[in-house]
Amino acid sequence: MDTGTHIVMGVALGGLATLDPAVQADPTLFNAIMVGTIAGSHAPDFDTVLKLRSNAVYLRHHRGITHSVPAVIFWGIAISSLIYAFVPSVDFMHLWLWTFLAVVLHVFVDIFNAYGTQAFRPFSDRWVAYGFINTFDPTIFGFHVIGILAWVFGAHPGFTWLIIYSILILYYIKRYMDKREIIQAVKKRFPDVHEIQTSPTMKQNKWRLAITTDNYYYVGRYDYGKLEIVDEYSRKPLPQNPLVKKAKKDKNISAFLSFSPVYRWEINYYDDYSEVRFIDLRYRTKGHYPFVAVVKIDDDLQIISSYTGWIFSEQKLQNKLLTE
Structure with missing residues (x-):
């Protein structure tokens, strides 16, 4: 609390x-x-x-x-x-x-x-x-x-x-019974569900959901008894290449992975560095996922910078990566 x-x-x-x-x-x-x-x-x-x-x-x-x-x-x-x-x-x-x-x-x-x-x-x-x-x-x-x-x-x-x-x-x-109702609604819609993360909002009848199934992550909301899916992502295993192995050794990435139960990942390649990004799917707010972990790694597999935490714009995230 x-x-x-x-x-x-x-x-x-x-x-x-x-x-x-x-x-x-x-x-x-x-x-x-x-x-x-x-x-x-x-x-x-x-x-x-x-x-x-x-x-x-x-x-x-x-x-x-x-x-x-x-x-x-x-x-x-x-x-x-x-x-x-x-x-x-x-x-x-x-x-x-x-x-x-x-x-x-x-x-x-x-x-x-x-x-x-x-x-x-x-x-x-x-x-x-x-x-x-x-x-x-x-x-x-x-x-x-x-x-x-x-x-x-x-x-x-x-x-x-x-x-x-x-x-x-x-x-x-x-509130426990409210959650049970949500779980039943999700299982009815997704019979292959593995895990359901519920995040209640300050409003009694509005909930945020992160759903894990066999092949997808679904991000949704449950408002006044209605289940709505707002995003879906393919559930892809994290590649076990040298870049990812290096990223997982970073303190910010390691802390994020020790805490977040449901996330998606991205790897972006640029001219002189690569970026590995993890996005927690539980906290979608106004179309944005504010809880992230990002690491930049150069071509020699040396960490340039990294960050984890709550961030609400890409520009602010890049500013953080310049200063961390």
């Missing part, structure tokens, strides 16, 4: 903590838990600082190890221990429990986005991305705003958030 949603979820857990008898009896513990749940609900995304190094490093590691099983345990202990150092009079076990729950909730809700996480590391490096909740979901965020306002105006925080989270559980079930 986006940063704003994670933060309001931290506030919500702080409110739910008021149902804990130990928290009810100790205002200092409540304040400590509120700090812990807000910090814990954002902590796994501290890896955003990796963007300062490069897009390749960020892409390879974001939502990776910081969302893994060991990291979830670490964040809960580290944050609650830091808070406890300033307020040693509070009950550490309750402080840790609610902080740990905030971290777990962060990772849990992230697996429902199209981006996903490596939540099962170190047991599996597989990206878990169920793809039926948008990274920013107005319904989820809106219910949290309603809960915060109700709390501000005097509603009991524990029961308020208990009701709201009960509604949101039903909402998640509803």
Whole structure:
């Protein structure tokens, strides 16, 4: 989820903590838990600082190890221990429990986005991305705003958030059923389908799709119960020639391939260099595929430049390749 949603979820857990008898009896513990749940609900995304190094490093590691099983345990202990150092009079076990729950909730809700996480590391490096909740979901965020306002105006925080989270559980079930409907529609149209990547938009009834069949990749949308295919590409194996082998060793290309589950490729030859390009098919926006990885290689198989990331025009991409 986006940063704003994670933060309001931290506030919500702080409110739910008021149902804990130990928290009810100790205002200092409540304040400590509120700090812990807000910090814990954002902590796994501290890896955003990796963007300062490069897009390749960020892409390879974001939502990776910081969302893994060991990291979830670490964040809960580290944050609650830091808070406890300033307020040693509070009950550490309750402080840790609610902080740990905030971290777990962060990772849990992230697996429902199209981006996903490596939540099962170190047991599996597989990206878990169920793809039926948008990274920013107005319904989820809106219910949290309603809960915060109700709390501000005097509603009991524990029961308020208990009701709201009960509604949101039903909402998640509803979105899961929406995705099941889409999967059934795609399988009916394409009996040879291998994989279906769903990317919900911020609008309830509009979805983006990337479909893999025996011989083709199809890019489509599912709007108000109607399946529409907008692009199709032949599913060609990536050639295993020296140029491609060199390209795959590049840090930007390698990071892209470690992350993207469905993409097409292009090889373009110019007078004094060749270009290998990979295009992720999940994020088509206004006829454009903004998530790419590109490498330029000279005739001696030396990498000239490369780039991976989100780019919305060819001119900007070429400018990036000049500076990377």
